[in-house]
Amino acid sequence: MRLALLSDIHGNLEALGAVVGEGRARGVDAWVCLGDIVGYGANPQACLHAVQELTDEVVLGNHDAAAIGQTDLAYFNSYARRAAEWTAEQLGESERRYLASLPFVLQRDDAFFVHAEPRQPSRWGYVHDRAEAKKALDAIEQRFCFVGHSHCPFVCIERNGGMELLPKGPQAIQPLSRYLANIGSVGQPRDGNAQACFALWDQAAETLELVRCPYDITTTQHKIITAGLPPALAERLALGH
Ligand code: ZN
Numbered sequence: 001m002r003l004a005l006l007s008d009i010h011g012n013l014e015a016l017g018a019v020v021g022e023g024r025a026r027g028v029d030a031w032v033c034l035g036d037i038v039g040y041g042a043n044p045q046a047c048l049h050a051v052q053e054l055t056d057e058v059v060l061g062n063h064d065a066a067a068i069g070q071t072d073l074a075y076f077n078s079y080a081r082r083a084a085e086w087t088a089e090q091l092g093e094s095e096r097r098y099l100a101s102l103p104f105v106l107q108r109d110d111a112f113f114v115h116a117e118p119r120q121p122s123r124w125g126y127v128h129d130r131a132e133a134k135k136a137l138d139a140i141e142q143r144f145c146f147v148g149h150s151h152c153p154f155v156c157i158e159r160n161g162g163m164e165l166l167p168k169g170p171q172a173i174q175p176l177s178r179y180l181a182n183i184g185s186v187g188q189p190r191d192g193n194a195q196a197c198f199a200l201w202d203q204a205a206e207t208l209e210l211v212r213c214p215y216d217i218t219t220t221q222h223k224i225i226t227a228g229l230p231p232a233l234a235e236r237l238a239l240g241h
Helices: 013-025 044-054 062-067 078-090 093-100 130-138 217-226 231-239
Strands: 002-006 030-033 105-108 111-114 144-147 154-159 162-165 179-182 196-202 207-213
Touching (some): 002 013, 013 044, 013 196, 013 217, 044 078, 044 093, 062 093, 130 154, 130 162, 130 179, 154 207, 179 207, 217 231
Parallel strands (some): 111 144
Antiparallel strands (some): 105 111, 154 162, 196 207
8 A cells, every 4th residue: 555645734735736747657556634624825725625635534623623713813823824715715515524534633544644732632732843753642542643734844753752754755664663744845845845746655565655746836926926915935836844
């Protein structure tokens, strides 16, 4: 089984299309989405429908919750709040129902999937670094933990009671070891790399990889400006932050 994990699409249809194309080219059999399908970008509906076609394995993100009035916008900066209000206006009843039906976490065999940190997923805490990764792994029983939310991808392995960051590129999974992967963002990367990010877990080959793929940023930026969303949301895409 080749499993692709994607998160933080944020209404960016061009980035989502590029990631799905790359996943298919690499023989992906199944997809899991870690939330924030909407918010920031100009194509929330199209991204929702594309994810619904791709997979039933989807968890709720904070921007998804914001779009249906289920999270407090006081925690959002002004751009995020403006985008959340705009996004809420775009969604129809069936899309709101779909978002309202999403769980905070999914657990499948030896894997745990969540948008934010797993101890209190509805509080939307981040997993930024090795210390937070350790707390996240300590809070669950599964061997693998996959998170999103920060838009800054990294993979780490638990070794000798601590967490070790793994280098970029495909990693061979060590027997019995536990892993945490922050799978970054499809539609609004913030690690200085503007390319869309997702994770590929090849369970037969026993490898784990963060994959980057280019997409048509100019078209996405144009859509954001045309929709009347804050121009800063378009500008940041080219910078990857
Ligand atoms: Zn996000």
